[in-house]
């Protein structure tokens with residue numbers, strides 16, 4: 238059991254990870270500015286975990302990660318009540334690729350300056366254990382598969398550049414002092430907790446395939462536009478490595494345990510995916526088979542900046558953490574639909 242600071246813990250991946258960490262007995266302080274999330278997510282996490290919200294096991298502090306003074310005050314106040322923060326899981330940040338192209342300075346500010354503010358606050362309080370949310374997009378448009386952690390990185394947009402920059406900062410810190418860090422390169426997390434109480438709730442029209450499909454099923458959009466059917470893939474549509482968000486949440490608990498148990502400094506980089514890529518049409522048909530809901534679609538041109546294929550080699554995570562994605566596409570679709578059908582408008586207007 239440890240006291241953990243979770244930045245961005247009210248968001249999609251953060252809320253599911255908080256639930257898993259609570260079930261492992263950890264005490265959590267979440268800092269989030271709620272710019273892309275709702276505190277209702279954490280109220281529901283508390284309910285699912287059977288803990289009080291706002292009490293010792295799960296607290297939410299509304300804070301921007303760029304506010305170093307406020308971050309330091311969080312570390313100080315926890316230390317003063319003998320519940321010193323021992324590690325950080327750092328989800329907070331911006332993640333929309335096209336927005337990053339339009340507003341690069343904002344992405345460098347939130348994702349990189351926000352991370353350095355957090356790391357400085359950690360250093361000042363001798364908390365040097367961190368799990369960082371990185372992304373498969375650091376590989377750019379790779380030619381050779383499967384992608385291992387030693388595949389050369391080639392970020393092709395500001396979002397991926399900012400994530401790789403933070404990975405590099407963590408590499409520098411590991412050389413300079415006794416830091417333990419794990420950069421987790423997520424492939425495509427989808428689905429929801431099987432209860433349907435928490436899930437993905439993007440603001441506005443979703444950019445990503447999976448929430449767009451669940452929102453079509455909920456009647457919020459008419460049809461899916463499939464971006465490109467002329468890729469060199471079996472059915473011509475783009476391939477990604479989709480993994481269940483609960484598998485991803487469990488990987489964070491495993492990474493945290495691994496680091497807390499390690500006496501030596503660590504600077505890990507791990508791919509998190511299933512190792513099995515699926516095309517857009519595989520996902521559409523998989524969703525229809527798992528839920529019985531038809532997804533109307535039309536083929537349109539490629540989306541600017543999309544790559545044909547991303548698929549992980551997840552063996553290093555299995556070897557080091559003993560973690561492996563175990564849920565199927567049918568599980569991702571069933572659980573994602575349980576969430577969207579019970580919450581057609583997400584957390585908005587709900588209590």
Ligand code: NAD
Nearest residue numbers: 245248249250270271272273274301302328329330332370
């Ligand atoms: P999310 O937007 O649901 O969660 C991010 C959280 O960070 C939100 O709760 C948001 O309110 C908060 N936040 C944003 N800016 C902040 C700031 N300046 N200060 C404090 N809080 C702030 O996104 P997610 O899908 O849960 O992603 C979590 C992390 O994983 C992100 O860093 C993202 O880049 C990374 N990631 C996500 C995916 C994906 O497909 N979802 C894939 C790879 C990596």
Ligand code: UDP
Nearest residue numbers: 444445446447449462463464475477517543
């Ligand atoms: N995609 C699509 N229609 C959509 C959204 C996405 O055809 O409305 C495709 C996209 O071109 C890619 C795949 O679905 O091949 C996954 O896209 P997503 O944005 O979810 O993930 P990313 O491209 O960031 O890995």
